[in-house]
Amino acid sequence: MQIISIVVPCYNEQESIPLFFKRVDQIMTDFDRHREQYQWEYWFVNDGSTDDSLKQIQILHAQHPDKVHYVNFSRNFGKEAALLAGLKSAKGDDVAVMDVDLQDPPELLPTMIETLAETDYDVIGTQRSDRQGEPWLRSKLSSAFYHVINHISQVQIVPGARDYRLMRRSVVDAVIAMPEYNRFSKGIFSWVGFKTKYLTFRHQDRVAGHTHWSLKQLLSYSLEGIMDYSEVPLSIASWLGGTAFVAAIIGMIWIVIRALLFGNPTAGWPSLVAIILMLGGLQLLCLGILGKYIGRIYLETKHRPQYLIKDKR
Structure with a gap:
C-alpha cells in the first residue's frame, strides 16, 4: 500500500478548510475506488491563525484520526515555515503540497499521481496558464518578477509555477535537507533539481475568504527571492x-x-x-x-x- 501525504498550510482559512477536505477526499476516494493501492494522509499546518481554523482542523482530526493530522504553530511564522513543517511531518512515499483555498484544482491530483507512477519523473508540478481575474498591476508585477529573476539567477523558475506539486520521497528529503532560515520555496524546488514535468491549468478563484497576501508583502517576497538566488x-x-x-x-x-x-x-x-x-x-x-x-x-x-x-x- 503506497502512502500519499497531502501538506496544506493554513492561515485564517476557517471557511475553506472543511470545503477543501470534502472535495479533495471525495476525489481521492473515487480515484482509488477500484485500485485499492493507495492510502493518503492530510497534514494541515495551522500557521498561527486568529480565527477558528484550528478548531475546524481539530474537528476533521476527531472524525478521521488515522487520516487527518495537524501541526499547530505557537504563532504566525509564515507560509514558508508552514510548508517546511508539513514536509518534515509527512510520512508518505509521495508528498503533495496544496493551498487550502482550492485555487490549486484537486482534480489534477489523479493525473499527477498516475504520471508520477508511470514515468521516471521525480516531480509533477503545476503552473497557471493565465491570470484572468487577477488585478492588472499584480499580474504585470508577477510577470516582471519572473522575467527579472530568470535573467539574473542561475536557478530558472517556470513562470506561473505554483507550490502545488507532487514529489517523490527523495525530492522531499532534499528540500528538507536545505538548512537556510530565509526560504523561498519556488527557488528551492528549482535548485534541488530532479526531473520535473509541469501540468497547466486555468486560473481558479478562491472557494471562500480572501487572499492574505497584500501587494507590499508580494513585493517583499519577490525581493527576498531575488536576493536568495542572485548576487x-x-x-x-x-x-x-x-x-x-x-x-x-x-x-x-x-x-x-x-x-x-x-x-x-x-x-x-x-x-x-x-x-x-x-x-x-x-x-x-x-x-x-x-x-x-x-x-x-x-x-x-x-x-x-x-x-x-x-x-x-
Missing part, C-alpha cells in the same frame, strides 16, 4: 559606485580645463546641490542593498528555528 544586486551597487567615480573624475577634469580656458567663474548653487543629492542618494542605495544581504546573513547566523510547534497530532 546581481550587489554587482549593480558596485557598477553604480564605479560609474559615479568615473563621472566625478571626468567632472574634475572638465572643471580644471574650464578654469584654464575661461577663468574660474562662480558656479551656481542648484547644480552643486543636485550633484550632492545625487551622489548621497547613490551611496544610500548601495548601502541599502549591502545592508539587505548583511541582514540575511545575520538572521542565518543566529540559528533560530524556522518555527515553534505548540501542538501536533
